[in-house]
Amino acid sequence: MKQSMMINGKEHKIDVDGDMPLLWFLRDRLEFTGTKFGCGSGLCGACTVHVNGQAVRSCVTSVSNLVDKEITTIEGLSEHGDHPLQKAWLNNNVPQCGYCQAGQIMNAASLLAVNASPSEDEIDTAMQGNICRCGTYQRIKKAIVEAADTLSKEV
Amino acid sequence: MSISTLSRRNFLKTAGVATGGLVLSVALPGNALAEKGIMKDANTTLNAFIHLDDNGDTTIYCGRCEMGQGISTALPSAVADEMEADWQRVTVKQADGDEKFGPQATGGSASIRVMFQPMREAGATAKAMLIAAAAKVWKTSAENCYAEKHFVFNKINQQKLGYGELASIAANMPIPEKPILKKKKDFNYIGTDLPRHDQGEVVVGKRVYGVDTKVPGLKYAAIIHCPVLGGSLKSVDKADALNMKGVSNVVVIPRFDIPFGSIGGVAVVADNSWTAQQAVKKLKIEWNLGDNASYDTQAYKKQLVANVEKPATLAAERGNIESAFNAAKHKVSATYTGGHLSHAPMEPNASVVWVQKNSCEVWASTQSPADIQKVLGQYLKREPKDIVVHVAMAGGAFGRKFKCDYVHEAAVISQETGAPIQLIWSREEDMRTGYYHSINAQHIEASMDENGKVTGWLHRAAFPSIGTLFNPSLVRSSAQTLGDITNHLFGIENFRAESGDAKAHTRIGWYRAVYAIFYGFAFSTFADELAHKAKKDSLTFVTQLFDNNKNKDQQEQVQRAKKLLATVAKKSAWHQRAKLPKGQGIGLAVHYSFQSFVAMAVHVEVNGDDIKVLHVDCAIDCGQILNTDGATAQMEGAVVMGMSLALSTEITFREGAVVNSNFHNYPVMRISDMPNVRVHITDSDESPTGLGEPGVAPFAPALSNAVFAASGKRYRDLPFKPMAV
Numbered sequence: 001m002k003q004s005m006m007i008n009g010k011e012h013k014i015d016v017d018g019d020m021p022l023l024w025f026l027r028d029r030l031e032f033t034g035t036k037f038g039c040g041s042g043l044c045g046a047c048t049v050h051v052n053g054q055a056v057r058s059c060v061t062s063v064s065n066l067v068d069k070e071i072t073t074i075e076g077l078s079e080h081g082d083h084p085l086q087k088a089w090l091n092n093n094v095p096q097c098g099y100c101q102a103g104q105i106m107n108a109a110s111l112l113a114v115n116a117s118p119s120e121d122e123i124d125t126a127m128q129g130n131i132c133r134c135g136t137y138q139r140i141k142k143a144i145v146e147a148a149d150t151l152s153k154e155v
Numbered sequence: 156m157s158i159s160t161l162s163r164r165n166f167l168k169t170a171g172v173a174t175g176g177l178v179l180s181v182a183l184p185g186n187a188l189a190e191k192g193i194m195k196d197a198n199t200t201l202n203a204f205i206h207l208d209d210n211g212d213t214t215i216y217c218g219r220c221e222m223g224q225g226i227s228t229a230l231p232s233a234v235a236d237e238m239e240a241d242w243q244r245v246t247v248k249q250a251d252g253d254e255k256f257g258p259q260a261t262g263g264s265a266s267i268r269v270m271f272q273p274m275r276e277a278g279a280t281a282k283a284m285l286i287a288a289a290a291k292v293w294k295t296s297a298e299n300c301y302a303e304k305h306f307v308f309n310k311i312n313q314q315k316l317g318y319g320e321l322a323s324i325a326a327n328m329p330i331p332e333k334p335i336l337k338k339k340k341d342f343n344y345i346g347t348d349l350p351r352h353d354q355g356e357v358v359v360g361k362r363v364y365g366v367d368t369k370v371p372g373l374k375y376a377a378i379i380h381c382p383v384l385g386g387s388l389k390s391v392d393k394a395d396a397l398n399m400k401g402v403s404n405v406v407v408i409p410r411f412d413i414p415f416g417s418i419g420g421v422a423v424v425a426d427n428s429w430t431a432q433q434a435v436k437k438l439k440i441e442w443n444l445g446d447n448a449s450y451d452t453q454a455y456k457k458q459l460v461a462n463v464e465k466p467a468t469l470a471a472e473r474g475n476i477e478s479a480f481n482a483a484k485h486k487v488s489a490t491y492t493g494g495h496l497s498h499a500p501m502e503p504n505a506s507v508v509w510v511q512k513n514s515c516e517v518w519a520s521t522q523s524p525a526d527i528q529k530v531l532g533q534y535l536k537r538e539p540k541d542i543v544v545h546v547a548m549a550g551g552a553f554g555r556k557f558k559c560d561y562v563h564e565a566a567v568i569s570q571e572t573g574a575p576i577q578l579i580w581s582r583e584e585d586m587r588t589g590y591y592h593s594i595n596a597q598h599i600e601a602s603m604d605e606n607g608k609v610t611g612w613l614h615r616a617a618f619p620s621i622g623t624l625f626n627p628s629l630v631r632s633s634a635q636t637l638g639d640i641t642n643h644l645f646g647i648e649n650f651r652a653e654s655g656d657a658k659a660h661t662r663i664g665w666y667r668a669v670y671a672i673f674y675g676f677a678f679s680t681f682a683d684e685l686a687h688k689a690k691k692d693s694l695t696f697v698t699q700l701f702d703n704n705k706n707k708d709q710q711e712q713v714q715r716a717k718k719l720l721a722t723v724a725k726k727s728a729w730h731q732r733a734k735l736p737k738g739q740g741i742g743l744a745v746h747y748s749f750q751s752f753v754a755m756a757v758h759v760e761v762n763g764d765d766i767k768v769l770h771v772d773c774a775i776d777c778g779q780i781l782n783t784d785g786a787t788a789q790m791e792g793a794v795v796m797g798m799s800l801a802l803s804t805e806i807t808f809r810e811g812a813v814v815n816s817n818f819h820n821y822p823v824m825r826i827s828d829m830p831n832v833r834v835h836i837t838d839s840d841e842s843p844t845g846l847g848e849p850g851v852a853p854f855a856p857a858l859s860n861a862v863f864a865a866s867g868k869r870y871r872d873l874p875f876k877p878m879a880v
Contacts, residue, residue, distance in 0.1 A: 023429075024429035034359070036364075041582070089357075095353075099550025127826045131818060131823055133823060
């Protein structure tokens with residue numbers, strides 16, 4: 001019986017080398033390509049996913065460390081693409097090339113899960129590891145504040 | 156049979172029958188493009204494709220490459236506007252590489268400048284044919300009909316017919332010789348903030364980039380290149396790599412010595428990218444490093460400075476600079492430098508190529524499918540048209556993906572292995588063996604009279620030019636390359652431009668804004684230095700420099716530039732700068748590049764060496780604006796890229812090779828440094844020009860001027876605060 005992990009609510013057998021980073025298990029083995037390769041060293045945040053709800057850089061996280069863990073990728077963040085962050089991202093026309101945005105959104109979702117109304121400084125600190133070369137930072141900040149606002153009204 | 160051999164009428168008919176709907180290939184005379192100087196052959200026809208299904212679904216193809224600049228929304232929205240199509244019924248598709256879509260090489264901020272008019276005409280043609288179709292059905296004249304939101308209406312009896320119902324009839328209507336374009340006041344989409352067509356896919360991870368391509372039987376490759384340009388492989392021990400589980404091949408890729416060909420390397424093929432990347436590290440390689448093995452950017456930059464601080468090769472001259480200098484009341488000189496830059500788009504170079512006996516298919520993030528066809532055609536000894544190129548969404552490009560060396564490499568590996576190959580460069584390879592923005596030095600000397608009027612300007616520049624890609628023996632930039640110095644809008648009666656020696660030791664390539672980065676930096680920073688010397692405020696002084704321009708051909712440009720500078724001064728409260736807290740300052744700059752005008756006012760807070768950018772007011776004049784939100788986004792992005800290159804990013808070479816390797820030692824700007832950017836768009840009826848690049852140039856000089864205003868410290872070297880690597 002092979003070991004497995006849960007990805008977006010479904011069980012997936014770990015049928016690759018245990019050293020393989022989650023990023024490549026997702027992209028090349030399972031063909032979930034929403035999670036992006038940017039630097040391979042945990043420096044840019046493009047590959048950010050959630051492991052048990054927490055933001056993790058999938059390019060430096062081996063699958064062997066994820067046995068029985070719950071993984072959420074951008075494809076599984078919400079059922080209908082309607083997470084408050086996803087809505088706020090659209091409302092603020094955040095993406096340019098969009099390549100880093102899955103990582104940005106996953107990182108922001110992890111932030112809002114522990115801090116429902118982050119200050120600007122707290123957003124800066126939490127999002128510091130996510131690079132956007134197109135330069136959408138101003139809109140990312142605005143969208144996070146807006147999503148936090150939406151979430152606070154839901155409660 | 157090629158499209159150009161068909162009559163326009165026949166082509167429509169054929170295409171219409173083939174698909175059951177209306178495929179509108181709007182053939183436009185090449186003359187319109189030739190006049191703009193972008194196509195040499197006036198006989199080449201340009202085709203924009205609109206596909207209208209019987210159910211009204213409309214597909215608009217975008218021929219220009221999308222890399223985040225929003226062109227695949229902007230241009231199709233112009234088509235839809237003129238067509239009176241309902242944007243909700245429109246699907247945008249990226250066109251494959253094919254000359255029938257007109258020039259697809261996407262660079263030089265040219266897409267809107269070149270394609271706005273043809274795309275509008277494409278939409279207007281479709282609308283005229285749909286109206287003609289409805290008129291036929293109603294047995295009335297076209298004058299009695301009008302189109303609105305995917306319907307044609309009958310003015311006489313208020314009946315309406317949907318575009319889908321009319322599609323097949325429209326396909327048989329004559330193509331209007333000169334379609335009538337809409338008036339500005341009637342635009343539905345042009346000039347609005349229409350959101351990007353693809354952002355819904357982005358936020359759920361469904362937008363497919365070049366790196367996401369999957370085809371049956373796909374094999375994955377990783378590569379390591381010779382670290383020094385011009386070097387070659389001495390030996391490779393493949394054993395450890397081949398012994399790894401999942402590794403199938405090691406392929407040596409020789410240097411293909413044409414522009415955009417591989418510089419040479421060794422690739423490993425495996426059943427996933429990670430294994431391939433690990434295996435590359437196990438290759439034991441020795442390189443012959445060749446002639447560039449001593450390239451050292453620190454020493455080279457010093458040499459460039461020396462080359463511009465002494466007489467150099469004349470590029471252009473006006474008036475008599477010697478007599479101006481001799482009569483000077485004040486003489487000022489300064490030297491400015493900048494380093495190599497790596498584009499570092501978030502998506503590293505990636506493509507899938509499948510070379511088979513009778514076919515070659517490519518899926519690539521690219522800015523220039525025609526160059527892929529050319530390079531692969533040349534390598535495989537096949538006709539360029541036989542190379543099928545599917546243009547994928549690029550995860551950023553900034554000029555890097557204009558060059559298709561990475562696609563060529565995938566083709567070599569595929570040919571060798573027979574498998575479809577996905578080659579993804581590692582970040583390290585992207586940073587170390589790319590094409591780089593020119594390292595540069597400029598020296599300016601100017602004379603002023605007793606009133607502070609600039610009477611003479613000597614401008615020397617030395618940088619390895621992009622021309623060296625095509626002619627490596629070039630020892631200095633040409634007079635033409637220095638044209639934007641010579642034609643700068645400042646009015647200088649006595650002027651000389653000189654080109655200093657600068658041989659290339661690495662591959663030089665277009666980087667967002669290209670030479671405007673350092674030309675803009677030198678001109679606007681030096682003007683601020685002169686203003687200080689003349690004891691005048693910078694706005695008055697620079698305005699005067701523009702007013703001194705008596706060249707009739709430049710009057711309109713001068714006025715537009717001046718107006719923007721005044722706008723950002725006003726918006727940034729520059730006139731109240733005396734009230735700013737200690738340590739704060741505002742700097743101004745305006746630069747004209749790629750036929751667009753951008754001015755910036757940068758407001759900083761300086762504390763010792765710490766520079767914090769608080770606000771940026773940015774004013775743009777790009778003629779008729781196509782998408783206000785897209786334009787705003789381009790300026791926000793230009794500020795971020797401008798700030799990275801002004802403050803921190805620089806590629807360093809030692810012993811011929813790049814020292815930087817990843818984002819830890821190539822510190823691009825992060826979110827905490829993001830200032831508040833406000834963009835002010837000029838409402839204009841001038842013909843539209845692009846915005847992908849022009850925003851980058853004014854940032855660094857405005858920042859230098861702001862820091863000087865705040866602290867008295869003058870930064871003349873880009874980046875201001877280089878990281879020791």
